Amino acid sequence: MILEPGILALILLSLITSGTILYALRHIVPILYAWDLKSGSEGQLQLERRTYLLSTLLTWAFVAELTSLLLLVYTAENLHERFTGAMCAAGVFNLNAFGYPALLLKLGNFLLAGCWLVLNRADNSARDYPLIRGKYLFLLVLTVPLLAEGVVLGLYLLNLQPDVITSCCGSLFGSRAVGLGSELAVWPMRPLGLVLLLAYVLNLGSGSFVLRKGRGSYLFALSGLLVLFLGISAILSFVAPYFYELPSHHCPFCLLKADYGYVGYLLCGGLLVGATAAAAVGVLQPFATRPSLRQIIPALQRRAVWLGLTLFTLCFLVATLRIITTDFTLFG
Template structure:
């Protein structure tokens, strides 16, 4: 299975990311060992110059990570006809269960890398760069995660056997059976909707309030709300949003919507959800790191941008996912 063009692209892409992070990690070790912000020595000047290299490498690696996450989903869709019983990415993931882990690690990496870049933006915007040590220690922690991602992908793709009989989304995402997923799919639509829209309202309220006021408590509240939004939205996608998207009262799959015959609508949906979650988490996450006045100023200039991006993400997510619910012909709730 490895000799599939998409799989080759994914593996080489992940290897490239790991290589870039290893180079950055080497520099990070040197910086951690010799960094002295008060010194004006040649070594310190050189180290300061090298921070630019690390930043650029990380920005690229992060960008590549997002691209490979989407390419991974795209590839899962592309290879599903090879497996008996598979009808979308779910079937490809079920053909070798390591695939679910890959997906999890990839999503985790995107969040972690985004957090790192946000901290870096804060730090580099100040004169005294007080977060250097924290930044480079976390960078070193990211490396094993990237290596794990590459290894798991190798395990997943090399373990795939085309003759394998797998189960499709129809059997995984169905109300029968036990476990979290069947509880989600079996959830009554009305209750699911109330929960989803309550969380969206809470999130939107906190987001708009945070845009107007500077209270720290609002940021922490928004952080909690965005985590809630992420999981509740994923659940809503499985339990009722997918029904509207497919216009079918029995089809509950979070992956089918990524396919061409649903006009790739899944991509803007997930992109919007990721943006809404990520950018709303950042102010709350970065708050505990802010110890100096310079960082405070920097955070205040970054926050409005993040919050607006989060708002944009929320609008994108809501419009693309709920469009069919409002304007589509399928009606799930009685009058």
């Protein structure tokens, strides 16, 4: 293990999140079983009080979860000079077998935690705890990936060996390498670009449909997730090379460096937050018909749709602008 402030902070955040989840688990089981709003019993009163604590605690824990993604990427970026062979975060994540799984779990949990926060927001806005069962059931499901992430992240950070020679982005995302990253990186540009464009148009269409008619939320959520997946593949396959003006350099992490104006934070962050907003629209949909939420959920959904569409469009514009304006071309 390396004693580095960033690593200590990550471990602390991970411990706090996992601890909070475990603490919450102890209390949500009674809520799931014995919740009865009509009853005025002492037990029910205790449960209602408890929900305030759980809601606040979990909100903090999930906000911590969201920020720790940024911290993880930034720490890896910062650590690369410590390891022979690592030129950017790609090599640092590759230091042991747990690096990329930890990152992927963190990305997935970002999506899920974001959805939970939106659900919690909807529940807190209404008077009669309409989503109490739904959100705590969701939390029960969320526990597994969240705890798994804590374990994998811990294994990754505690097993960082300074004397391992790692391979960096050139070989990780190159055409000769094996693995998910390189598989995505070699997807041909034209078909991938076309499918991405289709997914984006579908997202745009269903989004405006949600805004106008209040329907089509599931399509919007699905297409949003599709845009995220295809967008990341596109960054690996051809967007990154356009920014580097190097046909063979596919690394997504070098985009996070100051040399490229931190554009990676905008592209990856925009895609991720946009997809989270889109997914939240879908997650809210089944509860839209509850009487006390009839006003609240459509309003929340509309805001999420606006956020998602704005962010996707921004990413799309930035990437397209670069592809059009640079002299470099992948079409030889």
